[in-house]
Amino acid sequence: MATVTLISDEEATPEVRAVYDDIRTTRGGDFINNFWRALAHDPALLKATWERLKAVMGPGEIDPLTKEMIYIAVSVANSCEYCAHSHTAAAKAKGMTEAQHGELLSVIGMASQTNALATALQVPVDDAFKV
Template identity: 80%
Template sequence: MATVPLISDDAASAEVLAVFDDIRTTRDTDFINNFWRALANDPVLLAATWDRLKVAMGPGTLDPLVKEMIYIAVSTANGCEYCVHSHTAAASAKGMTSDQHGELLSVIGMAMQTNGLVTGLQVPVDDAFRKVHT
């Protein structure tokens, strides 16, 4: 159960409806998910989050499917059930196969295991890994 009301279109302010309309247009859907409906309790936060998400998940050098798979990995690490489900659905809609999903979960599991080991062992970072990305 949400800790705030999920704002329906009928209860939404003009400011919120403008964001909902942009979500519908950008995503080519009539569906506004519960995340956006919960954020609609704070129209400024709703608009700011949507604007940042459009940039991060919009066209760029990373393939849209790769972006969704990264979102799944981070959501898994952060324990966000909602985000794991919503971005798995989005990745599937963008063509993620069952084999790719299984491989992604394998990588996530391995990263979580090795992250735990290296953190517990406090392994110093190799100088070769400290190079600045250019």
């Protein structure tokens, strides 16, 4: 159903295989999800995307679970079906509770609504908000 075939381990070039290996090592498991197998048609794009993702989503000033919830929020607003599934699964794996999931959905729904209202009304930015 993808617009390209999915690259199996056997079909992977050495450059692709190195990325697959690093995904496995970083995540501590054998599973490589379809996103990377589709991206593998362009090894340079695969490598740049994975390395940036690893740097961005790792530990930092914002904790990993919060980052996943932010990722879900962007993915939903961008209507990305695959991303809604994969990042909801990732957030659950990182400990998102059902109550947190419900609050996340409530914030996403609220923001979507007021975004539309502010755009429809073309509300001018308050001076107080200007840097």
